[in-house]
Amino acid sequence: xxxxxxxxxxxxxxxxxxxxxxxxxxxxxxxxxxxxxxxxxxxxxxxxxxxxxxxxxxxxxxxxxxxxxxxxxxxxxxxxxxxxxxxxxxxxxxxxxxxxxxxxxxxxxxxxxxxxxxxxxxxxxxxxxxxxxxxxxxxxxxxxxxxxxxxxxxxxxxxxxxxxxxxxxxxxxxxxxxxxxxxxxxxxxxxxxxxxxxxxxxxxxxxxxxxxxxxxxxxxxxxxxxxxxxxxxxxxxxxxxxxxxxxxxxxx
Numbered sequence: 001x002x003x004x005x006x007x008x009x010x011x012x013x014x015x016x017x018x019x020x021x022x023x024x025x026x027x028x029x030x031x032x033x034x035x036x037x038x039x040x041x042x043x044x045x046x047x048x049x050x051x052x053x054x055x056x057x058x059x060x061x062x063x064x065x066x067x068x069x070x071x072x073x074x075x076x077x078x079x080x081x082x083x084x085x086x087x088x089x090x091x092x093x094x095x096x097x098x099x100x101x102x103x104x105x106x107x108x109x110x111x112x113x114x115x116x117x118x119x120x121x122x123x124x125x126x127x128x129x130x131x132x133x134x135x136x137x138x139x140x141x142x143x144x145x146x147x148x149x150x151x152x153x154x155x156x157x158x159x160x161x162x163x164x165x166x167x168x169x170x171x172x173x174x175x176x177x178x179x180x181x182x183x184x185x186x187x188x189x190x191x192x193x194x195x196x197x198x199x200x201x202x203x204x205x206x207x208x209x210x211x212x213x214x215x216x217x218x219x220x221x222x223x224x225x226x227x228x229x230x231x232x233x234x235x236x237x238x239x240x241x242x243x244x245x246x247x248x249x250x251x252x
Contacts, residue, residue, distance in 0.1 A: 008110075012117030013124070020087065020125050029086040030129065036079045037133035044072035045140075069137065069146045070224045073154040076133055077161050077220050080126065081190045084162070087122040088169030089183035115170060115244055122166045130158055150226040157223025160236035161216070165190055167243035174246075190216075 020026045048068050134155065140146055168189060173182040197215030200208040212218060219232040 008113045009117045009120065012114065013120035016091070016118055016121035017124055020121065023090065025086050025090060026125070029083050032086070033079055033083045033129040034132060036082065037076055040075040040079065041072050041136050044068050044075065068140060069150045069154065072137065073158070074221060074224045076130065077158060078194070079133070080130065080158065080161055080165060081194055082187070083129065084126060084165040084169055084190065085183040085186040087126050088166060088173050088186060089179040091118040091122065091170055091173050115174070118170055119166060119244060122170070123162055126162050126166060127159070130162060147226060150224070153223045153226050153228055156228065157220050160233065161220055164236045164239040167240040171243035171246050
């Protein structure tokens with residue numbers, strides 16, 4: 001059996017990346033991502049400015065790390081959750097419908113190469129959108145507000161979020177030939193993983209520990225506070241690896 005080869009992955013990844021931007025889903029993802037991230041960034045800065053006025057009257061000053069960076073970058077993670085299904089919803093549909101079976105046999109592509117090529121394309125597209133949304137935070141840091149440590153650890157957290165969310169989307173997309181069903185299912189699963197921690201205070205101790213271990217938002221929030229926990233890094237890496245391992249085209 002032929003071993004996994006990156007030489008087969010890169011052409012597919014480049015083709016899928018270009019295809020994403022030529023489809024309506026690419027324009028929709030761009031509009032939704034930049035629109036939501038822009039609004040949330042503006043709200044973070046406006047809230048900081050309004051709150052800081054009252055604090056300055058008492059001779060004090062608010063910390064921009066928490067008021068702008070932590071809140072704003074945390075909101076950016078939520079935007080990634082909403083847009084990630086758009087980057088993976090059509091990834092496996094042609095192969096699941098059987099329309100590209102000739103590509104799988106003529107190239108030939110192993111299922112693992114197909115999944116990894118789609119993964120690289122989606123991560124690159126979503127990473128580009130995230131990078132554009134991070135520019136205002138770098139501008140604020142260059143102006144002397146906020147901490148570079150918080151910004152860099154948040155970038156690491158966002159990278160891990162993108163990787164794991166895309167892999168979840170691809171695993172779920174491989175189960176159906178319907179892009180809409182794939183997007184809605186991915187959105188539901190990601191929202192569940194994000195919100196699990198909110199129920200922890202109201203559950204028995206054993207259940208609270210379980211949901212906190214599975215929840216995404218508490219782990220991501222550590223990065224937006226300037227903290228790097230190896231357990232958090234491993235959580236996102238393991239989630240990515242498991243989902244990429246389980247993804248397979250139905251038409252295989």
